[in-house]
Every structure is written in structure tokens, then in C-alpha cells.
Amino acid sequence: MKVFGYQLPNMSSLILWGLLWEIVGQIELPFCLPPLSAIFTTLLEIGGTPAFLKALRETAEAFAIGTTAAIVIGVPVGILMGKSRLIDELLLPWVNIFLSAPLTALVPVLMVLFGFGLTAIVITTALFAIWIIVLNSRAGVMHINRSLVEMAHSFGASPFDAFTKIYFWAALPEILGGVRIGFIRAVKGVIIGQLLISIVGFGSLFELYASNFLMKHFWAVLIVLFALSFVIAEFLAYLERRVEYYAARR
Amino acid sequence: MNAITTDNAVAVRNVYKNYGDVEALQDLSLDFPKGQLTSLLGPSGCGKTTLLKIIAGLIPANSGEVLVNNQPVSGPGPDRAFVFQDFALMPWASVLRNVAFGLELRGVAKSEREAIAEKYIGDVGLEGFENSYPHELSGGMRQRVGLARALSVDAQVLLMDEPFSAVDEQTRRKFQEDLLSLVHNENKTFLFVTHSIEEAVYVSDQIAILLPRPSRVSEIIRPQGFRNKDVDSIRRDPEYLDLVDRIWVSLRTYVE
Numbered sequence: 001m002k003v004f005g006y007q008l009p010n011m012s013s014l015i016l017w018g019l020l021w022e023i024v025g026q027i028e029l030p031f032c033l034p035p036l037s038a039i040f041t042t043l044l045e046i047g048g049t050p051a052f053l054k055a056l057r058e059t060a061e062a063f064a065i066g067t068t069a070a071i072v073i074g075v076p077v078g079i080l081m082g083k084s085r086l087i088d089e090l091l092l093p094w095v096n097i098f099l100s101a102p103l104t105a106l107v108p109v110l111m112v113l114f115g116f117g118l119t120a121i122v123i124t125t126a127l128f129a130i131w132i133i134v135l136n137s138r139a140g141v142m143h144i145n146r147s148l149v150e151m152a153h154s155f156g157a158s159p160f161d162a163f164t165k166i167y168f169w170a171a172l173p174e175i176l177g178g179v180r181i182g183f184i185r186a187v188k189g190v191i192i193g194q195l196l197i198s199i200v201g202f203g204s205l206f207e208l209y210a211s212n213f214l215m216k217h218f219w220a221v222l223i224v225l226f227a228l229s230f231v232i233a234e235f236l237a238y239l240e241r242r243v244e245y246y247a248a249r250r
Numbered sequence: 251m252n253a254i255t256t257d258n259a260v261a262v263r264n265v266y267k268n269y270g271d272v273e274a275l276q277d278l279s280l281d282f283p284k285g286q287l288t289s290l291l292g293p294s295g296c297g298k299t300t301l302l303k304i305i306a307g308l309i310p311a312n313s314g315e316v317l318v319n320n321q322p323v324s325g326p327g328p329d330r331a332f333v334f335q336d337f338a339l340m341p342w343a344s345v346l347r348n349v350a351f352g353l354e355l356r357g358v359a360k361s362e363r364e365a366i367a368e369k370y371i372g373d374v375g376l377e378g379f380e381n382s383y384p385h386e387l388s389g390g391m392r393q394r395v396g397l398a399r400a401l402s403v404d405a406q407v408l409l410m411d412e413p414f415s416a417v418d419e420q421t422r423r424k425f426q427e428d429l430l431s432l433v434h435n436e437n438k439t440f441l442f443v444t445h446s447i448e449e450a451v452y453v454s455d456q457i458a459i460l461l462p463r464p465s466r467v468s469e470i471i472r473p474q475g476f477r478n479k480d481v482d483s484i485r486r487d488p489e490y491l492d493l494v495d496r497i498w499v500s501l502r503t504y505v506e
Contacts, residue, residue, distance in 0.1 A: 054476075058284050130386045145338070146334070147334045147335075147338040148338050148340065150308050150332070150334070150338065151332070151334060151338035152355070153308060153326055154306050154307070154308055154326045154330070154332040155326070155331070155332075155352040155355045155356075155399075155403065156326055156327070156328065156332070156352075156355050156356060157355050158355075161355055165354075165355075166340070169340065170340075173343070182294065243342070
């Protein structure tokens with residue numbers, strides 16, 4: 001955006017909102033909103049503590065396993081759905097149901113099935129991420145240029161070759177878009193899992209700080225979480241832009 | 251060169267093809283002599299691309315058979331290579347990998363297939379563009395990549411589906427001249443789908459005129475006099491001009 005002929009750097013509006021936050025915090029209108037500067041001070045205090053690092057590690061671990069599972073399962077399933085009418089007819093209703101279902105309500109069921117440990121948290125994370133990855137991979141394959149498929153077929157590609165050398169790459173821009181949205185949803189999933197299933201990781205910090213009205217601490221953890229998901233989303237958006245040049249030319 | 255006695259690289263025998271209730275091809279039989287270029291020419295909707303794809307093994311015929319070197323075929327095979335109207339290049343792969351892709355699918359080792367690909371990239375005049383990507387090339391250059399890919403698998407039969415229709419007029423003329431020398435120099439059989447009468451007469455040893463609804467071969471024309479003339483004088487040859495005119499007269503009633 002340009003203001004008075006000056007090119008503003010990206011996300012300059014954050015400065016404006018940060019200032020507003022600081023002012024509202026300083027006049028202590030709502031008690032649950034401490035000034036931004038105080039939150040950052042708290043962040044620096046708790047950032048290096050073993051409890052915080054342990055929570056970060058637990059959350060990162062569950063997030064990494066959950067999203068990896070969502071990609072490893074979701075992308076091939078989506079590609080198969082895009083390729084095969086039969087598989088699509090079988091699975092699409094379920095994908096649509098789970099995409100829009102309130103997954104939080106399912107978490108108790110997962111606790112019954114998988115216990116109170118890491119497994120249930122990982123599955124919750126994967127469940128939040130996987131459906132949009134499936135749908136986007138499917139859409140990517142459905143938009144594939146038919147003559148690319150014919151080309152591979154005419155030069156003798158096996159179904160596996162076609163899958164790995166044509167379908168995956170042709171759908172890659174959409175797949176990356178799905179992965180990006182899936183990751184953002186997985187952040188939600190991992191925190192909900194850690195709040196509801198077993199109080200570990202960032203979930204335990206939120207629980208601890210909120211129940212003791214430690215609002216500065218609460219916001220500090222929330223900001224770390226915002227920052228992490230923002231970095232992940234931006235990195236994936238960067239990857240998307242890298243492959244975008246051919247998305248329009250398939 | 252006595253073309254009539256040469257044997258056939260491809261023969262189509264009594265092929266029927268329906269799309270639902272629509273009869274696309276009806277009892278179509280046609281011979282494609284070895285080492286020559288045969289054009290399939292006709293108005294749009296006459297099934298010429300359908301016929302080419304049946305020969306390629308990309309779509310099945312309802313009945314009838316396709317013989318390649320006297321062997322019936324039912325699917326794609328290494329004896330045929332396809333050149334696509336829209337080039338069908340992988341946009342994520344370099345020119346080198348695109349050209350070598352047919353060999354890659356056949357399991358040829360990387361160094362070997364890249365050496366072959368480099369040779370054909372040079373042959374089609376794209377030397378220096380090995381590491382470019384398709385979106386960096388013009389339409390004409392992209393089709394040269396498609397052509398190099400088809401040549402590099404060294405198939406006996408080249409199937410070309412309106413290969414020059416998506417390139418501009420001047421590039422197209424150059425392509426046609428290059429195609430003539432390609433037919434002359436490579437000992438391959440070319441099947442060439444086009445809707446341009448001038449193009450068909452200019453490049454073909456044999457022109458099969460297809461008429462629509464349902465498709466059948468209405469006429470086979472073999473230009474005689476100007477085939478061995480140099481590329482510049484063909485377009486002024488009286489036989490060339492007469493043929494173009496004659497084909498137009500027989501096709502004009504089918505053009506809406």
C-alpha cells in the first residue's frame with residue numbers, strides 16, 4: 001500500500017493495531033488486556049524457562065507428527081479421489097462431513113478410543129488438518145491438463161509413474177494451498193487436543209495462566225503461538241508462489 | 251520412388267467408434283505407407299483426432315483393428331510417438347527433462363537419456379535452451395520441444411495431432427519446411443492431422459480426406475509432381491494450386 005507516495009512495508013498495519021493495544025492496555029479498561037509492552041516483557045521472562053521450553057517441545061512434537069500424517073495420508077487420498085470416480089464417490093461425502101463437522105465435539109470420542117496420551121492429541125491434530133488437504137489435492141488433480149495425462153500414457157507410463165511424475169506435480173500448487181490451510185487448522189487442533197485430552201504443552205500453559213488470571217503470561221503464550229503459525233503459513237505461501245508460475249500454464 | 255508398392259507402417263481395418271449414440275467413426279479403413287507422411291484432412295468434427303488417438307492406443311475402438319508393422323495393437327507402444335496440439339509439456343520440468351521424458355519412462359539411465367535428448371534438442375534448433383522451462387519459450391519453441399521428445403524415443407511412427415495449429419503463421423511455415431526435411435531425412439512414418447488444406451497439400455505424400463457424420467474416408471489424394479521440388483517452389487506449383495482448389499471444392503459443402 002502507498003501512503004502519501006511512500007511504499008509502506010508489508011503488514012505496517014500491525015504497528016497501528018499494536019499502538020492501539022498499548023493505549024487501551026495502559027488505561028486499564030478491560031483487566032484481561034494488559035499493555036502490549038508488558039506482555040513482551042513477560043514473554044522475555046518466561047521464554048527461556050524450562051517449563052515454557054518443555055511446553056513448546058510437546059506442542060511442536062504433536063503438531064509435527066499430526067501434520068506429517070495429514071500430508072502423507074491426505075495428499076495420496078486426494079489424488080486418488082481426483083483420478084478415480086469410484087473412490088471419489090465413496091469418500092467425498094465423508095470428507096465433506098468431516099471438513100465442516102465440529103471436530104472439537106469428537107475429541108472425547110478420540111479419548112475413549114486412543115487414551116489420554118500423545119496418540120489422541122496427534123490424531124486430533126491430523127483430523128483438523130487432513131480434510132482440506134484431501135479436498136485441495138483432489139481439486140488439483142481434477143484441473144489437470146488432460147493431454148499431460150495422455151502424453152504420459154502414450155509414452156508408456158505405468159500407473160505409479162503417472163501418479164508420481166505427473167499427477168502429483170500437476171496438482172502441486174493446489175496441494176500446497178491445502179497444506180497451508182491444513183497447517184493453520186492443525187494449530188487449532190493441537191491446542192484443543194492439549195487442552196481437552198491431557199493438559200500438556202501449550203494447552204497446559206493456557207490452562208494454568210487462564211485459571212490463575214495471569215493475563216500477561218496468557219497473552220505472551222498466545223502471541224508466540226500466533227507468531228509460529230504465521231511463520232509456518234508464510235513459509236508455505238512462499239513455496240506456493242515458487243510453483244505458482246506453472247499453475248496457470250498447465 | 252514408387253510409393254504405391256511400399257508396405258504399410260500402419261493399417262486401420264474396419265474401425266468403428268461410438269460416443270454414446272454418436273457415431274464418430276464408421277467402418278473406417280486406411281493404409282499409411284512406410285516412410286511417408288499421410289495427412290488426415292477434414293472439417294472439424296470429422297473424427298480425425300479420434301482416429302489418430304485410436305491409432306496411438308489412447309482411446310479404444312469399438313470394433314475393427316489397428317495394425318502397426320502388421321501387428322495388431324491395443325494400447326500405446328514404443329513403436330509410436332505422439333506430438334500434441336497443445337504441446338503437453340510438463341511446466342515444472344526443464345526442456346532437457348521434457349525431451350528425455352519418454353526415455354525416462356522407459357527406464358533409460360539418466361546420463362544416456364540426457365545425451366540422446368541433447369542431440370534432438372540440437373536437431374530441432376533449440377540448442378542452448380536445455381535448462382529453460384516451457385513458460386520461458388514461445389509457442390513455436392514449445393512445439394519443437396514436443397517434437398524433440400517424440401523423436402528421441404526413436405519410434406517408427408510419429409503421430410502428430412494438429413501440431414502447428416497453436417503457433418503463429420510464420421513459425422508454422424518454417425515448421426512445414428522443417429517437417430519436409432524431417433520426413434526426407436528420418437526413415438519414419440508420419441501421420442499428420444490438420445484442418446488446413448494448404449498445409450496438408452504442402453507436406454503430404456498422401457492426403458486422406460475425411461468427411462463427417464459419420465466419418466469415413468471420402469478420397470485419397472497423392473500429390474505427384476512437386477514432392478521432390480525444393481521447399482520454395484512448391485507453393486507456386488500448378489499441381490499444388492489445383493489440389494488445394496479441388497480439395498476446397500469437395501469440402502466447402504461441409505463447412506457451416
